[in-house]
Amino acid sequence: MHQPAPAHRRGRTTAAGKEHQGMHVAVIGTGIMGGGVARTLLREGFDVTVWNRTRAKAEPLADDGARVVDTVAEAVADADVVVTVLFDGPAVLDVLREGGRAARSADGAPLWVQASTIGTAATAQVVDLARELDVPLVEAMMLGTKKPAETGALVMLAAGDPDLVARATPVLDAMGAKTVVAGTEVGQGTALKLAANAWIASITAATAQSLALTQALGLDPRLFLDAIAGGQSDSQYAHVKGATMIAGEYPAQFALDGIRKDIDLMREAADGTPVDTGLLEALAGLYGRASDRGHGGDDIAAVRTGFDA
Numbered sequence: 001m002h003q004p005a006p007a008h009r010r011g012r013t014t015a016a017g018k019e020h021q022g023m024h025v026a027v028i029g030t031g032i033m034g035g036g037v038a039r040t041l042l043r044e045g046f047d048v049t050v051w052n053r054t055r056a057k058a059e060p061l062a063d064d065g066a067r068v069v070d071t072v073a074e075a076v077a078d079a080d081v082v083v084t085v086l087f088d089g090p091a092v093l094d095v096l097r098e099g100g101r102a103a104r105s106a107d108g109a110p111l112w113v114q115a116s117t118i119g120t121a122a123t124a125q126v127v128d129l130a131r132e133l134d135v136p137l138v139e140a141m142m143l144g145t146k147k148p149a150e151t152g153a154l155v156m157l158a159a160g161d162p163d164l165v166a167r168a169t170p171v172l173d174a175m176g177a178k179t180v181v182a183g184t185e186v187g188q189g190t191a192l193k194l195a196a197n198a199w200i201a202s203i204t205a206a207t208a209q210s211l212a213l214t215q216a217l218g219l220d221p222r223l224f225l226d227a228i229a230g231g232q233s234d235s236q237y238a239h240v241k242g243a244t245m246i247a248g249e250y251p252a253q254f255a256l257d258g259i260r261k262d263i264d265l266m267r268e269a270a271d272g273t274p275v276d277t278g279l280l281e282a283l284a285g286l287y288g289r290a291s292d293r294g295h296g297g298d299d300i301a302a303v304r305t306g307f308d309a
């Protein structure tokens with residue numbers, strides 16, 4: 001059985017990013033995560049081209065030094081590496097179909113780094129399409145939210161041919177504080193990302209539940225965070241999300257409808273395995289209730305509203 005390589009930290013580039021001058025990266029998708037990644041790569045000295053289906057969402061990156069283009073084909077034409085940061089499987093397949101055909105006629109097809117959380121079934125389709133188009137492909141799931149994307153502090157969950165992963169290393173190093181290699185097959189990074197996001201969904205909802213209980217029983221909800229502080233059950237994440245929940249303000253770091261989509265992908269991936277999905281079903285209900293109450297575009301901490309009567 002393949003034993004994944006351990007997590008490892010890599011050296012960062014200088015602020016000037018001189019070691020990356022001349023390396024061209026195309027970022028496909030400039031939402032919360034893609035925009036942050038593009039700015040990080042620019043700051044690290046890469047030449048960056050960006051494309052977004054709605055061009056207006058990509059335009060602000062021009063002020064940071066990115067080249068904004070109208071088509072995927074334009075974006076990948078001169079790229080060394082293409083990073084896809086899109087919402088779902090159909091979007092990734094569409095851009096790979098368009099960009100992969102465009103790149104196939106160029107000398108030295110760019111390396112495609114699939115960084116979108118699209119689940120196991122869609123990832124298998126992406127692998128098949130990349131093989132059909134003769135596009136070199138690895139995956140590098142991003143573990144983290146808006147701020148880590150903007151500061152190059154993501155955890156990258158990589159998988160694929162080791163030589164191709166090595167080829168992607170400068171980009172992964174810039175995007176993340178560390179890289180965990182999940183395996184040698186594209187799809188293993190996706191599996192690890194789903195497991196990690198199940199933890200994120202669970203701990204966020206559990207924090208919301210404890211705060212709701214504390215408040216409902218007549219106590220200041222801050223007392224819950226005080227109670228766990230410094231103990232074995234403490235979590236920095238609970239304090240960060242808990243403070244947002246207590247304030248009742250939910251600026252999106254990780255959109256609630258995004259985690260809902262991921263929970264559906266977890267349930268799909270678990271189908272046919274021995275894993276009981278009871279907790280995932282409960283989480284789907286809680287996040288769904290919060291979304292129905294108008295918080296789909298807010299941060300996942302808005303799951304707190306799912307506990308209100």
